[in-house]
Amino acid sequence: MTAVCKAYLAERKRKNRSKKHAEERTSEFSLTIDDTYRRRTTNETSSAYVAQYEDPKIQSFKQSIAKGQEKITWSSKRYIKVELFPHTLGLNPDRPPTDAEIKECQDLIKNFKLFDYGKVVIHDKKEKSKIIAVIEFIPFNTMNSSDLANINYVTQFLHSAKRFVNAVGSESRAWGGKMFAIGWRKAMVGFQLIGLYRNKAAVDRSPEDYNSVMKKSKRASSFLGQCFRRLANVAFADNQDVMNQNSVPSIGQPDFGMPLGKDDCSAPNLTFTSDGFFNPPHCDTDDLSEFAFGLFTPVNKADWSVPNTHRLPESPGRAFVFPDYRCGIDLSKNNAVVKVIWRAKEVRHCTLFSASTALYDHIGMSLQINKKTAKTAHDINSGAIFERPVWCSKRYRPPQGRDVMTCL
Numbered sequence: 340m341t342a343v344c345k346a347y348l349a350e351r352k353r354k355n356r357s358k359k360h361a362e363e364r365t366s367e368f369s370l371t372i373d374d375t376y377r378r379r380t381t382n383e384t385s386s387a388y389v390a391q392y393e394d395p396k397i398q399s400f401k402q403s404i405a406k407g408q409e410k411i412t413w414s415s416k417r418y419i420k421v422e423l424f425p426h427t428l429g430l431n432p433d434r435p436p437t438d439a440e441i442k443e444c445q446d447l448i449k450n451f452k453l454f455d456y457g458k459v460v461i462h463d464k465k466e467k468s469k470i471i472a473v474i475e476f477i478p479f480n481t482m483n484s485s486d487l488a489n490i491n492y493v494t495q496f497l498h499s500a501k502r503f504v505n506a507v508g509s510e511s512r513a514w515g516g517k518m519f520a521i522g523w524r525k526a527m528v529g530f531q532l533i534g535l536y537r538n539k540a541a542v543d544r545s546p547e548d549y550n551s552v553m554k555k556s557k558r559a560s561s562f563l564g565q566c567f568r569r570l571a572n573v574a575f576a577d578n579q580d581v582m583n584q585n586s587v588p589s590i591g592q593p594d595f596g597m598p599l600g601k602d603d604c605s606a607p608n609l610t611f612t613s614d615g616f617f618n619p620p621h622c623d624t625d626d627l628s629e630f631a632f633g634l635f636t637p638v639n640k641a642d643w644s645v646p647n648t649h650r651l652p653e654s655p656g657r658a659f660v661f662p663d664y665r666c667g668i669d670l671s672k673n674n675a676v677v678k679v680i681w682r683a684k685e686v687r688h689c690t691l692f693s694a695s696t697a698l699y700d701h702i703g704m705s706l707q708i709n710k711k712t713a714k715t716a717h718d719i720n721s722g723a724i725f726e727r728p729v730w731c732s733k734r735y736r737p738p739q740g741r742d743v744m745t746c747l
Contacts, residue, residue: 412454415463416461416463416665418463418465422662424440445656445691451660453660456476457476458474459472460474461474472682473571474678476676493562494643494645496552496558500521502538507519512618512621515616516612516613517612520611522606559590560591560592560609563604563634563706564589567706570632577630578630578706582708586717586719590604604706606707607713608709609705610704611704613643613702615694616703617692620689622683622684622685629685631684632705632707633679633706634676634679635668635676635677635679635703637700640699646699656693658693660691663686664686
């Protein structure tokens with residue numbers, strides 16, 4: 340066999356292998372993440388050609404990309420466990436890192452691939468069809484006025500709501516900055532079933548203000564649901580199915596037992612972070628949903644409104660990373676809203692430390708379905724919760740209707 344022939348066969352083998360890998364990842368993307376482009380192009384594709392030569396999902400998806408409907412950066416990353424903070428393996432894993440340990444982490448991050456523009460799909464190099472995360476950057480200078488107004492509405496709603504909820508104080512969840520949660524949760528007090536995250540004392544002091552703020556939650560929930568669905572409609576629908584199956588309320592619903600709307604957030608609660616928040620690498624093992632949705636944006640520190648300038652000072656070091664895949668999201672440029680879905684309960688992730696500025700903050704928010712909340716909601720709806728021994732032994736009258744909602 341001549342050298343030319345060998346080279347030709349080797350190149351053909353390489354191309355066939357690349358084609359196979361591309362088909363695996365695009366098929367998985369359509370099946371588990373988003374099938375918008377498959378559905379958009381199916382009617383434009385010759386059914387006879389597709390049936391004869393290629394899986395219609397793959398063919399349609401590739402045609403949509405070729406037509407310029409979507410440009411995606413595919414990033415193949417191998418799983419290799421990396422400890423950004425080795426002290427977490429010691430006797431006091433929850434303590435915040437020292438300045439020296441933060442510096443060591445920053446040195447490790449220099450070898451990471453941090454994405455800062457476009458749309459990115461990260462998948463496992465060994466399990467090529469396994470999607471790790473989907474990231475989309477929406478620069479402020481390309482955002483339409485409607486989406487910009489909605490982002491501003493959500494951030495200012497959260498700014499108003501945070502006075503009525505308690506910050507999460509656990510060092511295992513936050514090493515710096517602040518984390519808040521709004522929405523539904525399993526009650527933590529005896530004979531209370533399910534309730535809303537809230538600071539009761541703050542609500543009692545200003546009940547009218549609280550009610551006024553909470554009336555805005557429906558629109559905020561709907562817009563975040565739209566963001567989730569536009570980024571990953573299959574994952575969004577899967578999360579809504581989980582919520583419907585377990586009778587889990589959305590964050591935009593004031594009462595338990597209401598049906599979900601088309602764009603209701605696919606989660607019972609929303610966590611949001613601010614003030615230079617950073618945390619240890621972790622998996623959200625208490626999640627029921629396979630994928631979590633997140634959104635990051637810079638805001639004015641005073642009221643969390645979206646800055647009216649597109650040239651904010653950078654925040655060196657700010658990033659959201661997947662350490663075991665040595666990649667993540669570069670949040671330092673402060674020039675875009677970033678949407679992401681990722682395998683939160685399976686893939687370790689964290690927000691890195693960065694020094695805060697005097698005028699601007701960076702907030703992050705995430706939507707996830709917690710197992711305990713889903714279990715409680717399911718058992719309330721089925722009545723199974725009242726068959727538990729703790730209820731039977733107390734001769735307690737099961738709550739009816741709205742009584743199941745005890746606000747915390």
